[in-house]
Amino acid sequence: MAPANLVKVIDICRVAPPPPPPNSPTQMTFPLTFFDMYFLRSYPTQRVFFYDTTILSEVILPNLKHSLSLTLQQYLPLAGNLIWPTDSGKPIVQYVEGDKVSLTIAESDADFYCLSSNSFLEANQVISYVPYLCASDTKAPVMALQVTLFPKVGFSIGYVSHHGVVDGKTMSMFMHSWAFLCRKGGNSTLIPELTPLYDRTVIHYPDLESVCSxxxxxxxxxxxxxxxxxxxETSADTMFGKFQLTQANIENIKRWVEAQWKKKNQQQPSIHLSKFAITCAYTWVCLVKVRQVKSGEVHLAITVDCRARLEPPVPSTYFGNCLSGCIADADSDELVGEDGVAIAAKAIAEAIRGFGDGVLQGAKKLFPKLLSMQQDRVFNIVGSPHFAFYNMDFGFGRLRKADVIIHDASFSLSDSRDGMGGIEVGLALRKHETEAFASLFTSGLDSYRVL
Incomplete structure (x- = not known):
């Protein structure tokens, strides 16, 4: 944790949805799908958002609490609990009237502008702005929240959520909904694209559920x-930092990669070289170089939102997990060579193209393959620019920084604050790696120019 004098807990309150209308159901229960169960014991998802504002906390807090209650009315499972009944073959999420979300109110005298910059920070400094999810073997709350006030300069909102219940898409939809209702005030109604769908019949694969259970x-x-x-777990010398690839950076790297493919007769018209593939390829290569990975195969685990990929497609507002993935493989010696980014981009693009051959087939193969791999040779991607967190406006000022808590060998992706089409990349590195990575990431961009 950060030094005790930097973050002081003022209150731990519990926020409930408004009482239901008369004769309405007072309980909501739904089972997990195999997409949920895949992440049942995974790391929780943790994020923190820093807003600069001069608006007084006496205005901010009541509005945040009231709008949170209204938002939970549409997102009841987030106020509920995950349990695994003794007579059930799989876990369920259960909301009972009276269930509430834990909301920690804290105050910090840390340097707000340092925390909300892209500079490397000690991981424990950032983690202290995210709440704990107090779970037991038999019961776990789905979500907890923390609002930390920085007097006269800003505030932060941190959340932790159980990955066995919700994925990043669902949590981003909840946060956008909360911001929408807070900004609009009163008893506004959520717009359709922010209203969650709870129909579990849109995902029905009993065989896969049985395998996961x-x-x-x-x-x-x-x-x-x-x-x-x-x-x-984060070591004492873990540092979090952020870097940005602008739209121009990404286009330059893409043209360079295409030129390398053409020069070496590797161009394959069926491969889509996306902004995602370019960003991940460049970051992956930088990480392999800085980590000085020994010779041999390395892997990049790519998470994919399956909502639009299932047959029939699942609505984008579906509540829960709907993720699978694929794995890009490459030789570490080739990645650190002069054509490393082109090789990485090809591996990533081909992995994603192969994933399109069958979402469910990919889901069946992914977990055993991950388990068989040497974990210190696997790199992971967290988050997505599509979550558009920098558009999240609570009405108190613009978001300065969106952070996701990640572990070593992972990097995160998000939209860029300037809204100009770039991508922010978040890293968790050991202290001795930070300077080398920063130099490599920024100076390396000059090499990828096609005249």
Whole structure:
């Protein structure tokens, strides 16, 4: 944790949705799908958003609490709990009238502008602005929130959510909904693209659900129904930092990659060289170089939102997890060579193209493949620019920085604050790696220019 004098907890309150109308159901229960169960014991998702504002906390806090309550009325499962009943083959999410979300109110005298910059910071400094999710083996709240006030300069909103219930798309929709209702005031109604869909019949794959359930039940102990998540451990010298690839940077790298492919007769018209592929390729290569990975195969785990990829497609507002993934493989010696970014981009583009051959087939193969890999040779991608967090306006000032808590060997992607089409890349590095990575990432961009 950050030094105790930097963050002081003022209150821990609990916010409930408004009481339901007379004769309305007072309980909501729905089972997890196999997409949810895949992440049952994964790391929780943790994010923090920094807003600069001179508006007084006496105005900010009541508005945040009131609009949170209204938002929970549409997102009842977030106020509920994840449980695994003794008579059930899979876990369920249950909301009962009276369930509430934990909201920590804190105050900090840390340097707000340092925290909300893209400079490298000690991981524990950032983590102290995100709440804990107090879970047991048998019961876990779905979400917890924390608002930290920086007197006269700004505030932050941090959340932690159980990945076995919701993915990043659902949580981004919730945060945008909360911001929308806070900004609009009164008892505004959510617009359709922010209104969650709870119909679980749109995802019905009992065979895969059975595979996931049995996998967890047989882990460590027989009939293991624990819903405890993995703990995200950060070493004392872990640093978080952010870098930006502008639209121009990405276009330059893309043209360079295409030129390399053409020169080496590797061009394949069926491969789509997206902004995502270019950003990930460049970052992956930088990480492999800085980490000085030993010779051999390395892997990049790519998470994919399946909502639009299923047959039939699932609405974008579907509440829950709807993620699968694919893995790009490459030789570490080739990645650190002069054609490294072109090789990485090809591996990523081909992995994504192969994923299109069958979402469910990919889901069946992904978990066993990940388990078989040497974990210190696997790099992970977290987040998405499509979450558009920098458009999230609570009505108190513009978002200065959106951070996701990540672990070593991961990097995060988000939209850029300037709204000019670039991508922000978040890193978790050891302290001795930060200077080398910063130099490599920024100076390397000059090499990717096609005249």
């Amino acid at each position: 049995n996998m967890w039940l047989k882990t460590n102990d027989p009939n293991n129904k624990s819903i405890v998540m993995q703990k995200m």
